[in-house]
Amino acid sequence: MSTMIALIGEQPLPNLLPVRHYHPQNVLLVYTARTKQVYERLKATLQQETTVYGLETDAFDIVAIAEALDKQLGQLPELNSHSIDFNLTGGTKAMALAAYQVAQQLDMPVFYLQSEGKHNRIYHYTWESGQLRAARNILLPECVTLRDVFNVHFGPNEWQESGPGRSEGSPFEILLAETLQSHGYEIMIGVRAFGGQIDIDVAMRFENRYGIVEAKMGNNGKKLDGIKQLSNNVRHVGTYTQTFFAITVPPQRAHEAVMLASRIKVISLTSYVADSNSLASDDLKKLITTVDGSLK
Numbered sequence: 336m337s338t339m340i341a342l343i344g345e346q347p348l349p350n351l352l353p354v355r356h357y358h359p360q361n362v363l364l365v366y367t368a369r370t371k372q373v374y375e376r377l378k379a380t381l382q383q384e385t386t387v388y389g390l391e392t393d394a395f396d397i398v399a400i401a402e403a404l405d406k407q408l409g410q411l412p413e414l415n416s417h418s419i420d421f422n423l424t425g426g427t428k429a430m431a432l433a434a435y436q437v438a439q440q441l442d443m444p445v446f447y448l449q450s451e452g453k454h455n456r457i458y459h460y461t462w463e464s465g466q467l468r469a470a471r472n473i474l475l476p477e478c479v480t481l482r483d484v485f486n487v488h489f490g491p492n493e494w495q496e497s498g499p500g501r502s503e504g505s506p507f508e509i510l511l512a513e514t515l516q517s518h519g520y521e522i523m524i525g526v527r528a529f530g531g532q533i534d535i536d537v538a539m540r541f542e543n544r545y546g547i548v549e550a551k552m553g554n555n556g557k558k559l560d561g562i563k564q565l566s567n568n569v570r571h572v573g574t575y576t577q578t579f580f581a582i583t584v585p586p587q588r589a590h591e592a593v594m595l596a597s598r599i600k601v602i603s604l605t606s607y608v609a610d611s612n613s614l615a616s617d618d619l620k621k622l623i624t625t626v627d628g629s630l631k
Contacts, residue, residue: 342426546577556582
């Protein structure tokens with residue numbers, strides 16, 4: 336694959352994953368004024384491994400978008416000297432329609448990334464007498480790390496893994512992280528960004544899926560502060576993030592309401608003993624079953 340055209344929407348993963356898998360020589364990121372920050376973070380993440388070009392377009396005028404894309408390809412012969420693959424996954428519907436039209440005119444293949452479910456599948460299509468024909472579909476193997484995830488959401492060098500803190504709840508966070516790591520997850524502890532606005536206790540990844548945990552001990556687990564922090568974090572780390580609220584007390588009525596209204600899963604580990612270096616068997620099973628159910 337020589338060149339990939341990618342349409343930038345609010346979520347960067349549908350653009351990052353195919354680039355990481357196919358390793359195109361050039362990538363043209365088509366973005367709008369609203370998604371310029373997403374474009375800049377993607378560019379900063381990808382420019383060490385491929386040549387990245389950018390094109391700012393209208394978000395909703397199909398004709399204007401198609402004309403701008405066609406013009407850009409004409410002005411940059413290095414982009415269309417060989418094959419071009421159009422990723423129709425991101426951007427607005429108007430952007431996808433415009434890219435579809437340009438791909439049809441150029442007789443170049445298109446693909447779409449399915450992100451729902453626990454796996455990522457890419458559906459490839461080619462043209463036959465001007466009509467779209469299914470070519471193949473593939474299941475994406477593991478191709479990102481937690482560092483990639485945070486780079487495209489926060490920007491390279493705009494976040495850091497601080498590691499365990501020194502608060503009363505830090506041993507609980509460490510135990511959760513070590514337990515998940517021993518069950519095959521990549522782990523980070525204490526991820527901070529945006530001047531402390533983002534404060535992630537534990538982040539984990541399995542293959543191309545990832546999640547974050549907010550951990551609270553004792554009476555702190557009865558409050559909704561952790562839920563609010565999770566909700567704030569997920570606004571910045573994308574809608575594909577799986578979210579978990581790990582507490583050492585039984586779930587409260589407010590927790591149950593939150594579980595029904597959001598994707599946050601409450602994990603109540605009531606047998607936890609302060610400063611313990613292991614979880615009771617029932618708590619261990621509850622933690623792993625809940626997280627595996629979302630990420631594996």
